[in-house]
Amino acid sequence: MRIEFGWSLDGAAWAEGTGAHGTARMGPRALVQLLQNRLGLTRPAVEPAVRVAQYLRLIEEHLAAASAPFWPARSFAVDPWSTARQLLHWRDAAVETGWDPAAAQGPLPERLAALRDLERAAEVGVTGTLAPCPADDLAEVIALLEGEAATWPLGIEELALHEDPQALPGMWPQLLALLDRSGVRCTIVPAASGGAPQVTVVEAQDEWTAADVAARFLAAEPAGHEDSVTVLASSDTDVLDRALHRRGLPAIGAVDPSRDRAHHQVLGLFLDVATAPVDVHQLAALLDLRVLPGADGAAEPIGLVPAAARRRLLRALGREPGVGGPAWREALAALEESGHDTAIEAARVIDRLVGDPLPADGLFPPALSSRLDWLAERLRAVARGDGDLLASLTQVQVLQQVLAMLDPGTPLARRTLQQIIDSCGSSGPSPRARREVSDWAVCSRPAQLRAAGGTVLWWGPSAADAPRVLRWDPAERRALHAGGGRVPDPAGITALEVEASLAGLRRARTVVTVLPGRRCEEAPGPSGLLAHLEADGTGDRVDPAALLHDGRWELAGRSLPVTVPAQVRPAPPEETVRRTAPAPQLLPTRLSYTQAASLLSCPHHWALEYALDIRPAEVAVLPTGHRMIGTLLHAVVETLVQQRTDPALGGAPLTAPSGEEIGAVFDALVPQLASELELPGRRAERADVRDRAVRSLGELFTGTARAGLRITGTETRFSVPLTLPLAGGERTVEFVGSRDVDAVDAEGRRIVLDLKWSRSRTRYGDLYDTGEAIQLASYAWTVAQEDPSAAPADVGYFLLRSGEFISADPALDPHRRTPMDVDEAWRRMREAITATLDEVASGTVRVGCRELLETTGLTPEAGWDARRRATAKAREAARAAGSLLVENHCASSEHAPLCGLTGDWR
Structure with a gap:
């Protein structure tokens, strides 16, 4: 066996040779591994x-x-x-x-x-x-060669050295001397005659432009005979590979490994859910995590959590963004009845994790390790030989092995635990790191080049080419020398790698270097190797635009015809109406106020979400922000009323709960309905929401009591038949929903209050004063349907954020508002619903969001103030015509691209 040895040749391809085999090219680590194999010193790898x-x-x-x-x-x-x-x-x-x-x-x-x-x-x-580490392996090989293995046959005929043995650091001169003594012929490869390649540097502004330059060069035909082409990939070729595929060329596949690959996130995500406080968004991400594609193209991807458990638990989190509440328990109970053993076991494990999370000061190694048992079993069950999942499983097993070695009585800090998790997962390969068969050779280090007289396409050289050497101070160097060490000179080590790299580059006839101006939003540092080449050789630096000449692209003797297309700016669809065949099947059988508001504001949005059931995944709509806080305070009101209701009084007493009572209920419901407020860094926000809740809910109960209103119910469900006179005949639908607060005054008159958590202090007052508070009108209509003989109900809003009432009752609202004509508002709403459903049944669906913009002369880029003024004018016009305009908010929804409101033309 003939071996070509160089300090920078680890990972190099074999050299061509004669006979059945070529010459092996090896670096330090590869040679030690070969000798370990020959001497019987191999051992299992240790993480x-x-x-x-x-x-x-x-x-x-x-x-x-x-x-x-x-x-x-x-x-x-x-x-x-x-x-x-x-x-x-x-x-x-x-x-x-x-x-x-x-x-x-x-x-x-x-x-x-x-x-x-x-x-x-x-x-x-x-x-x-x-x-042992690689240095221990080297010392062990040397010790054996100095002793009993001195005469053992190693099967190595010749060792051709690229460097003088005495220039190598540490124990390497000793090893090479022992190999020579053992019968291995050690020769030094003579230095190649110093050539000066023709160097051309293309300086692009960004990585995508640079990728087009490199891909065009590989796709172009040489002007004359060309010996060989080698791609030197000093940087990640992911973007370059995409440019090559667009031209039908094979990929380089030199994509950098990373700790950020998807399979490296499984373990950290699982342990995040297992430690307190529980982050419901992390829990939702764990539940929704898909780890393998389906068995065939149409099959659902396989999740870490089985699909049956995933759907029910995510649906529960969508109702209540916390754990342990009624929605979570109902989901667990439904799973227990399903009989799906794998899903039931997974749900039980998740419930135990979030029901009894490890506190920050209780991260004891045995407790952590025991929680990983199910994860290891699940990964083993679904892996099916998949390399990424096996890597995840290995990471879990290594972490359990590490935890077993630590002091079981000493808790780990969160930072230490994360460091251990990161250390247990090596950098994972990208799924795109697959080299494809090509006409050119590929290497990743200049020292490995074998392009004698050929062309090198150097992709992305940077300052990262420079070697990094551990430095010892003078006293440490003397101590190491005294103990038998041979401390390398940092300059000498750098020289070894730089000289090997330059030797590889100088063997080429032409070097075409492509420099991405920015990569990952950062400008790469200058390459010292490139500076050496430019100083020694001839060539120049060019801009990509300078490579175009009369319809041809030319670089370093290669050219290809190119066509510069005219710039086209995509335009939005012109029509604001979607027309189909008559579609009576889209008509609803049940209607809530939320559905009705969506139908009136943008029928296209309503058709997508409710008629066709096109909705975002549960994990994407987990309640958060204002929606989450509003739901939480609604539940606080409901709980306080239930606790205080006296059947003998027919409702709650005319006294307000104390601030301590309100705060206690708030604290009890936060883990169930707003658990993200318990996360680190959210203390100030939680305190602010709690203070507002105590003040505003105190005002709610105090104000109603002062006005003589007894609260008789909260979240009162209703389901009332609603008959609509459609053009195709009368249609009865169930009008369903719940009223936030029902109350009665001393004379028995019904009052309905709707609770709103909103930053705006004028929006709901404006709706009330203009008679367009159709939600209140719909609630008043349901009360009338439940008791037709009773007097019409009064209605109003209560703003949870500011603690204000919006009502015509001066005891509640001092603004002396005119009572809202709820019958007229309901009539207009009913007529608008009827007209819109007639259009849908006939096959006409208006895109209300874009229709409003176009009728007011606005573009999608219009600012908030312009939209607000235009909407106000459109509302006034609709009101004057006896109609109704419901403002839409499609631009902030997931359906905006489908409505044509957002897109490439923006």
């Missing part, structure tokens, strides 16, 4: 996180037994994981020089003294207290 945990345990044991001060003790007390990882890194670097920490004698610098103290307590080996 880096396990080694850090082993070293952390050694530090803990040393601190418990040591009487003298330990140099990194203070750092270890603050951040144990990072300190152990850094000390282990220094230990491995010291061993790599050839220094034996355990045998070191005499006084040492503090850093080396700490490493020596720990090494004397460690047993390095498979069954020892510390797993």
Whole structure:
């Protein structure tokens, strides 16, 4: 076997040779692994996180037994994981020089003294207290070659060295001398004659423009004979691969690994849900997590949580964004009755996680590890050999192994736990990191180039090309030398890599370098290697626009015809009406106020969401913000009324609950209905909402009592038949919903109050004063239908945020408003619903959001003030015509792209 050895050749392709095999090209790590195999020294791989945990345990044991001060003790007390990882890194670097920490004698610098103290307590080996690193492997190979294996056949005929052995750092000169003594012929490859390639640098403004340049170069035909082309991918080629695929060319596939791949998020997301306080948005993300595609194209993707449990639990969170409430318990009970064993078990596990989350000061390793058992079993059950899921499973198993090595009685800090999770998951490959068969060679490091006399397309050189070397101070260097170490000179190590890289580049005849101006929103640093080439060779820097000449694109002797298309700006659809065949099947059988408001404001939106049931996923509409707070305060009012209702009085007493009572109910309902307010960093917001709730709800109960109103019910459900005189014949639908607050005065007159959490203090007053508060009108109509003999009900709003009433009753609202004509408002609403449903049944569906803009002469880009003024004028015009205009808010909904309100033309 012939081996070509170079300090920068790890990962290089084999060189061409004669006979059945070529020449193996190896770097330091590959050669050590080959020798381990030949000498019978191979061992199972150990995850880096396990080694850090082993070293952390050694530090803990040393601190418990040591009487003298330990140099990194203070750092270890603050951040144990990072300190152990850094000390282990220094230990491995010291061993790599050839220094034996355990045998070191005499006084040492503090850093080396700490490493020596720990090494004397460690047993390095498979069954020892510390797993070996690559430097330990090298030392073991050297020790065996110096002893009994000196005459063993290694099966290596020749070792062709790219560097002088004495220029290599650490123990490498010793190893190469031993191999020579063992019969391996070691020769030094003569340096290639110093050529000066023709260098052309294309400076693009962004990565996408640079990708087009590189892809065009590979797609273009050379002007004459060209020996070979090699792509040197110094940067991630994801964007370049897409440009190649657009031209029907194979991908390079040199996509950087990352810790941010989807399968690396499973473990962290699971443990986030298992620790207090529970974040319902993280819980929803865990429930909705899909880990594998379906068995065929039409099948639903496989989730971490089985579909039956996922749907019910997400639906419960959509009703109540918290855990432990009625909606959550109903979902669990329904699952128990379903008989789906896998879904039932998953729901039970999730319920235990969120029902008894680990507190911040209770993250004990055994408790964490036990919560991971179900996750490991589930990943194992659904993996089906998928590499990403197996990587997730490995991460879980490594974390459990690490947790088993830590002190079971010492809780972990959240920061330490996250550091351990990150360490347990290695950088994962991208699903697009798949190289495809191509006519050109590909490498990722300049030293691996074999383009003798050919062309190199260098993609994305940057300052990251420069090697990083651990530095020792002079005292440490002397101590390492005294202990048998051979400390590399940082400049010498850098020179090894730089010279190898330049040698590879100088073997080419032409180097075409493409520089992305910005990558990931950052400008890459200048490349020292490119600066060397430009200083030595000939060439220039060009702009991508300068490569176009009379309909042809030309670069470094390659060209191809190009066509510059005319710029076209997409325009929005011209029609604001969707016309189909008559569609009576779209007519509703049930109608709520929310549906009716959507129907009147934008029939197209209503048809999509209610008639066709096109809705966003449950995880995308989890209640949050104003909607969540409004639901929470509605529930606080409902709970207080239920607690205070006296059947003998026929409702709640005419006294207000105390601020302490309101606050206690608020605190009890937050975990169930607004658990995100319990998260770290939300304390001020929670306190503000609580203070407002106590003040405004106190005013609600005080004001109603002062006006002599006895609250008789909250969230009162109704279902009343509503007959609509449609053109195709009368149609009766069920008008359903719930009234927020029902009350009666001393004379028995009914009053309905609607509770609103809103920043606007004028919107609902304006609706009331103009007679367009159709929600109040619909509530008054349902009261009349329930008791036709009773007097018409009074209506009003209560603003939860500001604690104000909007009513014609001067005891509630001092503005002396004129009573709203609810019968007239209901008539207009009923007629508008009838007319709109007639249009839908005939096959005409208006896009109300865009129709309003066009009738008022506005564009989709119009500002809020312009829209507000235009809407006010349109409302006045509709009111004067005896009609009704309901303002739409489609632009903030998920249906805006389908309505044509947003798109590429904006």
